[in-house]
Amino acid sequence: MTTTSGNKTAWKHEALYTALRAEIGEALRPHDPLPSERELVARFGVSRATVRQAVGRLEEEGLVYRAQGAGTFVADPATISKSLALTSFSEDMRSRRLTPDSRLLDLTLVPAGVAVARELSLSPGAEVAHVRRLRLADGLPMCVEEVWLPTERVGELDAALVSGSLYDVLAERGVRPHHADQVISATVVDADQAALLGVAAYSPALRVDRTTYDGTGVAVERAESIYRADRYDFRITVTRRTP
Numbered sequence: 606m607t608t609t610s611g612n613k614t615a616w617k618h619e620a621l622y623t624a625l626r627a628e629i630g631e632a633l634r635p636h637d638p639l640p641s642e643r644e645l646v647a648r649f650g651v652s653r654a655t656v657r658q659a660v661g662r663l664e665e666e667g668l669v670y671r672a673q674g675a676g677t678f679v680a681d682p683a684t685i686s687k688s689l690a691l692t693s694f695s696e697d698m699r700s701r702r703l704t705p706d707s708r709l710l711d712l713t714l715v716p717a718g719v720a721v722a723r724e725l726s727l728s729p730g731a732e733v734a735h736v737r738r739l740r741l742a743d744g745l746p747m748c749v750e751e752v753w754l755p756t757e758r759v760g761e762l763d764a765a766l767v768s769g770s771l772y773d774v775l776a777e778r779g780v781r782p783h784h785a786d787q788v789i790s791a792t793v794v795d796a797d798q799a800a801l802l803g804v805a806a807y808s809p810a811l812r813v814d815r816t817t818y819d820g821t822g823v824a825v826e827r828a829e830s831i832y833r834a835d836r837y838d839f840r841i842t843v844t845r846r847t848p
C-alpha cells in the first residue's frame with residue numbers, strides 16, 4: 606500500500622518536474638515568472654508538497670530562482686548561480702548538468718611567500734604547489750583559478766592529477782575541505798585573463814579569495830578565482846534574526 610502510494614508520488618513528482626523543465630526550455634523566457642503553486646496544483650492534479658519538491662529541484666539545478674515575496678522565476682541559463690555551500694568547481698558544474706573541464710596553465714613548486722604563508726599559517730619559505738587553471742563548463746571558459754597548496758599537508762601533485770577535480774585528489778589523500786573563509790569582490794580582468802576567458806580586457810569579473818581548512822582547522826588551500834561576471838553569480842540565503 607505504502608509502496609504503491611510512494612511510487613505514485615514519485616511518479617507525479619517526476620512528471621511535473623519534466624513538464625516544468627520542458628516549459629522552461631520552450632514557452633518561458635529568462636526572468637519570466639513560473640506559474641504559481643496554486644496553478645500548478647490545479648493543472649497537474651498534484652499536492653502542494655509535490656509542487657514544492659519539483660520546484661525545489663529546479664532551483665537546486667539553477668533553472669529557476671526565488672525572489673522573496675515575488676515568486677519563482679526562470680533563471681538566465683547564461684548565468685551560473687553559486688550557493689555558499691563549500692563545493693568544488695566540478696561539483697558546481699555537474700549539479701547544473703554541465704561538464705567541467707580544465708586547461709592547465711601552470712603547475713610549479715614555489716616558496717609560499719609572505720601573503721600565501723600568512724593565509725596558510727606556514728613560514729614564507731615553505732614549499733607550496735602553485736596550480737593555475739582555466740576552468741570550463743561545457744567547453745566555455747568560466748573562470749581563471751589559482752591555488753596554492755602546502756605540499757607538506759597535501760603531498761605532491763602532477764599535471765595528470767590536476768586535470769580533473771583537485772578536491773577529489775585531496776579526498777583520495779584523506780584531505781577533506783571542511784570549511785573556508787571567502788571574500789567575494791568586484792574586479793575587472795587584465796589582458797591575460799581577458800584572452801583566457803574570451804572577453805574584452807577590463808570586462809567585469811567576480812574575484813573570490815578562499816582559504817580552505819580541513820575538519821581540524823588546518824589550512825589546506827589558498828585559492829583565487831576570477832569568474833566571468835556575465836556567467837556567474839552567488840546566491841545567499843539570509844535569515845532574519847528573531848528577537
Ligand code: 16G
Pocket residue numbers: 692693694695696705750752769770771772773813814815826828830
Ligand atoms: C572551487 C574553489 C577552489 C577549489 C576548486 C576545486 C571557489 C571560489 N573556489 O573553484 O578553491 O580549488 O573549486 O575544484 O569556490 P575541483 O575539485 O573541480 O578542481
